Structure formats: structure tokens, C-alpha cells
Amino acid sequence: YQAHLRNSRLLFMVLELD
Known part of the structure; x- marks a missing residue:
């Protein structure tokens, strides 16, 4: 779950970076 x-x-x- 943690993973x-x-x-x-x-x-x-990544989405926020894009």
C-alpha cells in the first residue's frame, strides 16, 4: 500500500511539473 x-x-x- 505504501508503495x-x-x-x-x-x-x-510529474503532472504538476508538466
Whole structure:
């Protein structure tokens, strides 16, 4: 679960960067 949450955060970060 933690890994999934981390992945989601990473994706959100990338989206925000774009």
C-alpha cells in the first residue's frame, strides 16, 4: 500500500511539473 501511495505521489508530482 505504501508503495502504491508513493507511486501516486510521484505521478502527481510529474503532472504538476508538466
